[in-house]
Amino acid sequence: MRWAVLIGGFLCLLSFGFGLLIGGVDWGWMHKGASNEVAFWSMLGGWLSGVATLFAVIVSLVLAFQASQNNTEQIAINVDPIKDNSGLTAINFKNLRSITTPLLKIYLHLDGAKDDAEINHLKYCGDKFPWTFQQLGESYRFEFYIDSLANFRHVYEKISSSGNPTFKKGHYIIETAMKRYKVSLPKDHLIRLKKLYGN
Secondary structure (H helix, E strand, O other): OHHHHHHHHHHHHHHHHHHHHHHHOOOHHHOOOHHHHHHHHHHHHHHHHHHHHHHHHHHHHHHHHHHHHHOOOOEEEEEOOOOOOOOEEEEEEEEOOOOOEEEEEEEEEEOOEOOOEEOHHHOOOOOOOOEEEOOOOOEEEEEEEOOOHHHHHHHHHHHHOOEOOOOOOEEEEEEEOOOEEEEEOOHHHHHHHHHHHOO
16 A cells, blocks of 8 residues: 555656656747647646546545455464374464454365265364454464274264265355455375264
């Protein structure tokens, strides 16, 4: 946004300099009477004022959009690889806005199944879930064991009741008060889930 303002200021200065240059040139060679000269300068002034007005409108719209986005929740999400033997993994969250943002539910979606299965109950340790962000930059980890058949049994029952999962693609879906975020399942998660599903 700072670059847009600088570029806009430069264009305004360029327009001003262009106007001074035109004003300093003798246009007598194209003079065919006072009416033609007035018409020429009126046309030129209209074009310059139109360009300046258009730029002002664009800058105002950009600033208004940026202000509205600053009042909208935004979180960064990434998924840890699975620890080799333990099967422990985590979904990591970071609050990118100074806005109170509640993490309400986490779902597992697998291609081939129509329904998503809630996995809130899989939370292993650390801070409780659901969780609410209160500050900018605050982080949260949702740790769980992906190899636990006992924990995943009803998850698979929910998924298989609405189709046959292919395990080629899938998502973790995070639900907040305002949005639903999707993050793709890493390949190692898909492999472990497929293996567990076959047991």
